[in-house]
Each structure stands twice: as structure tokens, then as C-alpha cells.
Amino acid sequence: xxxxxxxxxxxxxxxxxxxxxxxxxxxxxxxxxxxxxxxxxxxxxxxxxxxxxxxxxxxxxxxxxxxxxxxxxxxxxxxxxxxxxxxxxxxxxxxxxxxxxxxxxxxxxxxxxxxxxxxxxxxxxxxxxxxxxxxxxxxxxxxxxxxxxxxxxxxxxxxxxxxxxxxxxxxxxxxxxxxxxxxxxxxxxxxxxxxxxxxxxxxxxxxxxxxxxxxxxxxxxxxxxxxxxxxxxxxxxxxxxxxxxxxxxxxxxxxxxxxxxxxxxxxxxxxxxxxxxxxxxxxxxxxxxxxxxxxxxxxxxxxxxxxxxxxxxxxxxxxxxxxxxxxxxxxxxxxxxxxxxxxxx
Amino acid sequence: xxxxxxxxxxxxxxxxxxxxxxxxxxxxxxxxxxxxxxxxxxxxxxxxxxxxxxxxxxxxxxxxxxxxxxxxxxxxxxxxxxxxxxxxxxxxxxxxxxxxxxxxxxxxxxxxxxxxxxxxxxxxxxxxxxxxxxxxxxxxxxxxxxxxxxxxxxxxxxxxxxxxxxxxxxxxxxxxxxxxxxxxxxxxxxxxxxxxxxxxxxxxxxxxxxxxxxxxxxxxxxxxxxxxxxxxxxxxxxxxxxxxxxxxxxxxxxxxxxxxxxxxxxxxxxxxxxxxxxxxxxxxxxxxxxxxxxxxxxxxxxxxxxxxxxxxxxxxxxxxxxxxxxxxxxxxxxxxxxxxxxxxx
DNA sequence: CTGAAAGCGCTTACAG
DNA sequence: CTGAAAGCGCTTACAG
Numbered sequence: 001x002x003x004x005x006x007x008x009x010x011x012x013x014x015x016x017x018x019x020x021x022x023x024x025x026x027x028x029x030x031x032x033x034x035x036x037x038x039x040x041x042x043x044x045x046x047x048x049x050x051x052x053x054x055x056x057x058x059x060x061x062x063x064x065x066x067x068x069x070x071x072x073x074x075x076x077x078x079x080x081x082x083x084x085x086x087x088x089x090x091x092x093x094x095x096x097x098x099x100x101x102x103x104x105x106x107x108x109x110x111x112x113x114x115x116x117x118x119x120x121x122x123x124x125x126x127x128x129x130x131x132x133x134x135x136x137x138x139x140x141x142x143x144x145x146x147x148x149x150x151x152x153x154x155x156x157x158x159x160x161x162x163x164x165x166x167x168x169x170x171x172x173x174x175x176x177x178x179x180x181x182x183x184x185x186x187x188x189x190x191x192x193x194x195x196x197x198x199x200x201x202x203x204x205x206x207x208x209x210x211x212x213x214x215x216x217x218x219x220x221x222x223x224x225x226x227x228x229x230x231x232x233x234x235x236x237x238x239x240x241x242x243x244x245x246x247x248x249x250x251x252x253x254x255x256x257x258x259x260x261x262x263x264x265x266x267x268x269x270x271x272x273x274x275x276x277x278x279x280x281x282x283x284x285x286x287x288x289x290x291x292x293x294x295x296x297x298x299x300x301x302x303x304x305x306x307x308x309x310x311x312x313x314x315x316x317x318x319x320x321x322x323x324x325x326x327x328x329x330x331x332x333x334x335x336x337x338x339x340x341x342x343x344x345x
Numbered sequence: 346x347x348x349x350x351x352x353x354x355x356x357x358x359x360x361x362x363x364x365x366x367x368x369x370x371x372x373x374x375x376x377x378x379x380x381x382x383x384x385x386x387x388x389x390x391x392x393x394x395x396x397x398x399x400x401x402x403x404x405x406x407x408x409x410x411x412x413x414x415x416x417x418x419x420x421x422x423x424x425x426x427x428x429x430x431x432x433x434x435x436x437x438x439x440x441x442x443x444x445x446x447x448x449x450x451x452x453x454x455x456x457x458x459x460x461x462x463x464x465x466x467x468x469x470x471x472x473x474x475x476x477x478x479x480x481x482x483x484x485x486x487x488x489x490x491x492x493x494x495x496x497x498x499x500x501x502x503x504x505x506x507x508x509x510x511x512x513x514x515x516x517x518x519x520x521x522x523x524x525x526x527x528x529x530x531x532x533x534x535x536x537x538x539x540x541x542x543x544x545x546x547x548x549x550x551x552x553x554x555x556x557x558x559x560x561x562x563x564x565x566x567x568x569x570x571x572x573x574x575x576x577x578x579x580x581x582x583x584x585x586x587x588x589x590x591x592x593x594x595x596x597x598x599x600x601x602x603x604x605x606x607x608x609x610x611x612x613x614x615x616x617x618x619x620x621x622x623x624x625x626x627x628x629x630x631x632x633x634x635x636x637x638x639x640x641x642x643x644x645x646x647x648x649x650x651x652x653x654x655x656x657x658x659x660x661x662x663x664x665x666x667x668x669x670x671x672x673x674x675x676x677x678x679x680x681x682x683x684x685x686x687x688x689x690x
Numbered sequence: 691c692t693g694a695a696a697g698c699g700c701t702t703a704c705a706g
Numbered sequence: 707c708t709g710a711a712a713g714c715g716c717t718t719a720c721a722g
Contacts, residue, residue, distance in 0.1 A: 691722105692721100692722085693721085693722085694721085694722100695718105695720085695721100696717105696719090697716105697717090698715105698716090699714105700713105700714090701712105701713090702711105702713090702714105703711095703712090704712100705708100705709085705710085705711100706707105706708085706709085706710100
């Protein structure tokens with residue numbers, strides 16, 4: 001019956017509910033928002049009418065009068081081909097949604113194809129007042145979105161930001177796991193350990209590169225060669241060509257992420273290098289497919305889902321004006337599988 | 346200066362623009378929506394003021410008065426672990442966004458953790474009038490969302506729907522490619538060809554199963570064994586255990602998607618079956634990583650991105666009241682790689 | 691405890 | 707060509 005009314009195009013509004021319950025629309029509003037000043041009896045009657053008519057408050061009306069969009073924004077810039085295999089994107093959104101689902105907030109997603117497009121869409125999303133807050137991911141060195149969002153005054157939560165970011169931040173520390181990984185390789189006997197880096201200018205690329213360097217320093221080893229990657233398997237494949245044609249190729253290669261490692265291994269195998277017996281290869285992310293590779297991938301397990309959950313909770317608190325502090329989720333942890341072994345004698 | 350006004354909390358509104366331009370707010374509205382009845386001179390003046398103040402119309406006001414949300418909805422149900430490696434999700438969204446980006450529409454994404462949650466969120470999204478239209482993906486046999494959305498009267502576009510779906514549909518035909526795939530296997534000499542199916546009750550699982558059967562029929566071969574899968578690598582791994590322990594194991598296995606095939610190959614290799622020389626394995630989807638497997642995966646190349654583009658265009662037309670017809674994008678096509686070969690003699 | 695009124699920022703007929 | 711007015715569906719002080 002409620003459904004029936006809805007479907008005939010006669011949308012149920014707060015006025016219908018008020019009329020049917022014999023109260024004013026303000027009483028309906030207060031009753032359903034849990035405000036004080038409505039008797040239990042009236043509240044129950046209103047609730048029953050709302051239920052039976054199938055009324056769902058219009059977010060348009062609520063937004064305009066209440067000055068809240070009931071939505072959070074996520075703007076990403078990705079090349080389509082990178083997005084498909086992206087190890088972060090889907091898990092992060094899943095984590096965010098697991099929190100928003102209960103709060104009846106919506107996630108507004110925008111994918112920009114260019115850097116300037118991303119910045120422009122951030123700006124419009126905020127200025128059009130479509131969202132109450134924003135998630136800032138894939139942060140770059142001197143990211144132009146940081147001053148933009150700060151200036152617009154939009155509540156923002158950063159994910160894995162570097163130091164000096166003015167927004168509350170959710171972090172998963174790469175350091176302990178990377179230290180374990182480097183110790184694992186050094187312990188196996190590796191002395192020439194190379195790195196295939198992540199996308200240029202990304203803060204997480206820089207973090208992983210630094211952690212690799214520190215691991216070498218800690219073991220008193222020289223810094224091996226670094227090849228610029230881009231977080232894709234193609235990049236890993238190219239890096240294999242480059243590193244394995246060196247006069248003294250590395251015996252271990254630390255890749256900036258799993259996709260890179262998978263591409264590296266595929267190409268290394270193709271040109272006749274046995275993984276792990278001639279060259280050990282490691283990833284970063286801990287994607288599910290890593291365990292189905294042959295050899296299965298030694299990697300660091302990250303938690304995009306956990307970051308999403310934490311970020312959503314933090315952003316909602318921030319919007320509600322609650323006091324917030326940065327959140328650290330459990331650090332990425334080493335998973336040793338078959339793609340690492342002792343170097344050739 | 347425009348930015349400055351915005352940032353001080355004094356949001357620029359249409360009233361500010363009207364005052365500064367010396368016109369009424371209705372003129373501003375008409376001018377910026379490209380309506381007739383404003384002189385070129387006035388329009389230019391208004392545009393200049395809008396630009397210099399940095400005014401972006403509030404979507405809240407526009408939605409309420411204009412009865413449009415300027416947003417489209419996508420509600421998915423996925424287990425978090427499936428979502429991460431999902432071959433469809435990210436590409437589809439990328440395609441949708443490539444169209445929405447130009448039209449200043451937003452994509453509202455909701456991820457439900459349960460079936461009932463998904464249906465409830467569909468309902469609330471529509472009733473709260475948060476969106477103008479909806480994408481219907483992952484359609485099941487007798488999907489309860491179909492009558493729901495039809496009843497609510499929400500413009501909806503279906504993706505790869507079966508016959509009898511009342512909504513305009515975007516399709517990528519699996520038939521020609523599956524026919525080619527089966528012919529490829531039969532041509533190699535395979536006579537015992539098994540199938541690992543997709544998730545239970547999904548329409549695309551049924552389609553691929555049917556296509557496999559038809560291929561066998563066309564070659565006059567008996568239907569090999571079918572193992573129930575679930576579109577995951579774990580499911581493929583379990584299927585390998587089951588099929589390869591048969592008294593007469595199949596010499597070729599057609600998997601419902603690439604993840605399943607990858608899991609199958611990993612497990613088959615582990616228990617001592619050489620792929621492709623003892624058993625050929627095929628996938629479906631054409632994920633990028635398929636070409637980095639060893640052996641690289643024979644599969645059908647699909648286009649989630651193309652489906653997303655087409656679906657977004659169709660849905661926007663539908664909302665605008667334009668006449669629409671179903672759209673067929675180029676069929677999924679066979680890619681022959683190293684995971685298929687002649688059966689053992 | 692309850693209701694009438696103003697207002698959120700726009701769009702859309704309708705007069706002039 | 708331009709403006710004043712009504713209205714979209716709510717929330718929030720403010721009176722009673």
C-alpha cells in the first residue's frame with residue numbers, strides 16, 4: 001500500500017505523513033530525527049504512519065534545509081588500464097561502505113582521466129555542495145589538492161599522507177614490514193638487492209624506496225640499482241629486461257607492488273632466469289592472486305579494507321565536529337612464499 | 346578573489362551573482378542553463394560575474410527545485426574478498442565515469458554485504474530521491490531488484506540481462522567468442538572438455554554454461570563434467586582437485602572466468618599436472634594479469650569499460666526522455682595464449 | 691508537548 | 707527581454 005502510493009508517482013512526503021498522523025510536519029521531522037520534545041505516544045504514531053506509507057525522507061529537502069549532503073566524496077585519477085587491476089581501489093571502497101552502510105551516507109565516486117580533471121572535479125564537488133567530506137588518496141609530493149581542500153574548508157581525511165599534511169590521517173606503516181622483508185633477503189644471503197620503484201611522485205613510492213634503502217643501510221650493503229616503475233605489470237616486465245641484462249644482475253629484486261613483481265617474474269622466466277633460484281622477487285600489497293602465482297609471491301600484506309573503514313569513521317567524526325586524531329592501523333606484514341630463496345652459490 | 350569569498354564560509358549563491366550583475370536571480374538561472382529569453386549581453390555579463398566570483402550552483406537547490414538529482418546509482422553486492430580482484434567492477438565504473446565526467450553527473454556507489462542489504466539500499470536510494478537512474482549489474486535468475494525498480498518507476502539500464510528484462514539493456518554477446526573457443530579446443534583434438542561454472546544463480550554463469558554445452562553439441566561431443574565454481578581462484582583450485590582426480594580426467598577445462606582459471610592452473614600444477622600439455626585451461630574476461638601468467642591464459646576478452654560507457658550513455662538518454670533501444674557492444678573475442686595445447690597423445 | 695513560520699538555493703511558469 | 711512569486715521537501719528556531 002505504501003509502495004503502491006510511491007509507484008503511482010505520488011511520492012509520499014513529510015506533509016502526507018503529517019496529515020495522516022494528524023500532526024504538523026515539524027513534529028514529524030523532530031520525531032524521526034530523534035529530537036526531544038515529542039511525546040512517546042506521538043512519536044510511535046508517526047513512526048507507524050511513516051512505516052505504513054513507506055515514506056523515506058527526501059535527501060534533497062534534507063540537504064537543503066539541514067545544510068548537509070549526507071554523502072562523502074572520493075576522487076581518483078587512474079588510467080583505465082591501471083584501474084582494472086588496482087589493488088587498492090576496490091578494497092578501500094569496500095571498507096568505506098561497510099561504515100557508510102549503517103549511517104545511510106552515500107559515497108560519491110569520481111574518476112578523472114587527467115590530473116587537472118581530478119583537481120577540477122574535487123573543486124566542483126565541494127563547491128556544488130554535493131558532499132560533506134572527502135577522502136584524499138594517492139597523495140603526491142606537493143599535492144595541489146591539499147591547499148585546495150584546505151582553502152575550501154571541506155572536511156578531509158588523508159590516507160597514508162606524508163608528514164606536514166594538514167588533515168587528519170589514516171596510516172598503515174610500511175616500515176616494520178619492509179624491515180622484516182629486507183632482513184629476510186639479507187638472511188638468505190643476498191648482497192645485490194635491486195628495487196623497482198612505484199609511480200613517479202607518489203608518496204607511497206617514496207616511502208617504499210626509502211624503506212628499501214634503510215634495509216640495505218642496516219645490513220651494511222651498498223644500494224643496488226633502482227629502476228623507475230609505475231605500479232603496473234608492464235613496468236615490472238620492462239624492469240626485468242633492464243636489471244637482468246646488467247653485467248652483474250641483482251640476486252634479489254624488491255618491487256614496489258605485487259603487479260610489478262608479477263610482471264617482473266613473468267619476463268624473467270621468459271628470458272631464462274629461474275625465480276627464485278636465480279633471482280628472488282618480492283611484491284607489496286598482498287593481493288589475493290599473489291598466492292596463486294607459480295612461484296607464489298613473497299610480499300607485504302596491506303589492508304585497503306581496514307584503511308577504508310578507519311578513514312570513513314574518522315571522516316564522519318570530523319564532520320560531526322567530534323575531536324579526532326590520526327589513526328594507525330596494524331602495519332603491513334611480511335608474507336614469505338615461494339618467490340624468494342637463497343641466491344645461487 | 347572568488348575563491349577567497351568561498352573560503353571564508355560566505356558561500357557564493359545565485360543571489361550574490363544576481364546582485365553583482367544587477368539582474369534578478371531568475372535571469373541568472375535562465376542564463377546559465379542556456380535557456381532562451383536572455384539577451385546575449387546580459388548572459389555574458391552574468392557569466393563573467395559567475396566566473397569571477399567562482400560561483401558553482403548548489404546541487405541541493407538545483408535538485409530540490411528542478412526535481413533531478415544529477416546523480417546515477419550503482420549498487421553492488423560483493424564479498425569484500427571477491428571485490429578486490431573483481432574483473433568487472435573497476436573497468437565498468439571507469440567507463441561510466443568517462444561519460445559522466447563531461448555531464449557533471451555524479452556516480453553514487455553503494456556496496457552491500459548481503460542480498461537483502463542490496464535490495465534495501467536500492468529501495469532507499471530511489472525513494473530518498475538521491476539518484477535519477479540506476480545501473481543494474483550482476484543480474485540473477487528472477488532477480489528481485491527487477492520488479493522493485495520497475496515498481497518504483499526509476500529509470501534503469503540493465504547490463505547483460507537475460508531475455509524478459511523490462512529495462513533497456515547493454516549487452517556484450519558471449520556466444521561468438523565461446524563458439525570460437527570451443528572450436529579451438531576441439532580443433533586441437535580435445536574430446537573430454539569440462540566446465541567450471543560461475544556463481545550460482547547468476548545470469549552470466551548460465552550464459553557461459555549454455556555456450557559451453559552448445560559448443561560440445563556442435564562438435565558432437567558428450568557433455569563433460571561440470572563443477573560448480575564461484576568466480577574466485579579458490580573455487581578454481583577446488584575444481585582442479587575435483588576434476589583431476591577423476592578416473593578419466595578432462596583434457597581441457599573451460600572456466601567461467603579468469604580468476605577461476607588461474608586458481609585451477611595453480612592447483613593443477615601443484616598436484617603434478619602440466620598445463621597445457623596434460624590439461625588445457627581457459628578463462629573468460631581477459632584481465633590484464635592473464636598475459637603475465639605462466640603459461641599465459643587463453644581467454645575471451647570482454648570490455649567492462651565499453652559496457653560502462655554504453656550503459657551511461659543509455660541511462661542519460663533514458664532520463665532525458667529520449668527514445669532508446671538496447672545496445673550491443675562488440676562481442677567478447679577469443680585470445681589464444683599458452684594455456685591451451687593439443688591433448689596428450 | 692505541539693504548531694506556524696521562515697528559510698535553505700535553486701527552477702519554472704507567469705506577468706509585465 | 708526581465709523580474710516577482712511560488713514552490714520543491716525538509717529543518718530549525720520560536721511561540722504558544
